[in-house]
Amino acid sequence: MNRKSIFLSLFFLAFLFLYAQESGALEQKIQDLTASVEVVPVFSLSLDNPNLSFGMIGPGQTKTLGEGYYFNEVKCRSNSGRNWYLKMQLTSLQLLGKEYHLSTPSLKWKVIGNTGSAEPVGKMRFEDFSAQPILLYASLGDDNKGKEVALKFQYQLALSADAPAGTYVGQIMFTLAESP
Amino acid sequence: MKGITLTLLILLFLPFCANAAIEITTDHRPLTFAVMQLGEEKELSGLGAYHNLISCSSTNGNTWYLKISVLQPLTAGQEAIPLENFRWQMAWTNGTGTVTNPYQFKGFSLFPDTVYISGPNEATGSAVDFQFKYQLKIPEAQVSGVYSTTVRFTLTEIL
Numbered sequence: 001m002n003r004k005s006i007f008l009s010l011f012f013l014a015f016l017f018l019y020a021q022e023s024g025a026l027e028q029k030i031q032d033l034t035a036s037v038e039v040v041p042v043f044s045l046s047l048d049n050p051n052l053s054f055g056m057i058g059p060g061q062t063k064t065l066g067e068g069y070y071f072n073e074v075k076c077r078s079n080s081g082r083n084w085y086l087k088m089q090l091t092s093l094q095l096l097g098k099e100y101h102l103s104t105p106s107l108k109w110k111v112i113g114n115t116g117s118a119e120p121v122g123k124m125r126f127e128d129f130s131a132q133p134i135l136l137y138a139s140l141g142d143d144n145k146g147k148e149v150a151l152k153f154q155y156q157l158a159l160s161a162d163a164p165a166g167t168y169v170g171q172i173m174f175t176l177a178e179s180p
Numbered sequence: 181m182k183g184i185t186l187t188l189l190i191l192l193f194l195p196f197c198a199n200a201a202i203e204i205t206t207d208h209r210p211l212t213f214a215v216m217q218l219g220e221e222k223e224l225s226g227l228g229a230y231h232n233l234i235s236c237s238s239t240n241g242n243t244w245y246l247k248i249s250v251l252q253p254l255t256a257g258q259e260a261i262p263l264e265n266f267r268w269q270m271a272w273t274n275g276t277g278t279v280t281n282p283y284q285f286k287g288f289s290l291f292p293d294t295v296y297i298s299g300p301n302e303a304t305g306s307a308v309d310f311q312f313k314y315q316l317k318i319p320e321a322q323v324s325g326v327y328s329t330t331v332r333f334t335l336t337e338i339l
Binding site: 027041 | 202205206209232259327332337
């Protein structure tokens with residue numbers, strides 16, 4: 001038997017050995033399928049009552065809207081994954097039927113309850129309005145994933161001694177934005 | 181000498197020509213939940229029957245197992261939908277073996293979950309078919325975007 005034959009025989013035996021090992025191995029096969037879904041974006045703001053109507057009020061008197069409960073509620077929802085900010089601004093405050101406008105410090109606001117991951121400004125204490133938008137709430141955590149954030153408000157009008165008696169009305173504007 | 185060499189070569193290549201002993205096939209239908217709202221729940225079940233048909237066969241004579249898993253949760257970038265919100269159900273089989281979660285929805289796992297254990301005479305070449313349904317519930321708080329993953333069916337002789 002020459003060298004070549006010996007080599008070939010050894011190679012064949014080695015292969016048979018490996019094949020026998022392979023045949024005894026437990027088998028496994030896989031099949032894959034793709035799964036997908038698109039979660040729609042949400043960016044919403046709602047307010048149940050933007051009109052502040054204090055009714056009849058006399059000089060030196062103070063009147064609170066929503067006393068014992070709340071006057072209006074704003075709801076915010078965003079799932080953009082980014083921070084958002086809720087702002088509020090007084091757009092008008094006047095004597096009904098007359099061209100008499102009160103200064104913004106006459107009116108105050110208070111957050112008397114809220115949901116959400118952060119704490120709002122002005123919670124449980126009356127704050128002054130200003131000529132500029134007020135930053136009420138800066139989102140946190142799950143607020144950025146679509147969890148609804150609701151804030152409930154009361155308003156208080158303190159009429160100065162030199163202001164005329166009458167029915168006073170006001171209007172406020174809320175803004176939901178991704179910039180502070 | 182030449183004859184011996186030729187015989188050896190033939191014997192070397194014969195095993196590679198043999199048929200596979202176990203086989204799994206799918207209908208290749210992707211799990212497309214399309215567009216969903218926050219808090220929405222959806223079921224993929226075709227016309228009320230099933231969404232996917234999976235077929236398994238074996239000629240090995242060994243017990244085999246059909247398993248299901250996902251390679252990751254439904255993911256979009258850094259965001260993921262919780263695994264327990266994505267569920268599967270084996271709705272029907274013509275097999276006579278053991279169904280591990282009889283016709284109930286179960287949350288997907290990253291580790292293969294045993295769906296079925298073959299019965300006697302189910303490793304002799306006949307195909308055993310399985311029909312699958314799926315459910316997905318979007319949480320009330322979930323960042324918007326397109327989420328995806330890979331669902332893996334494993335046919336194995338390993339428990």
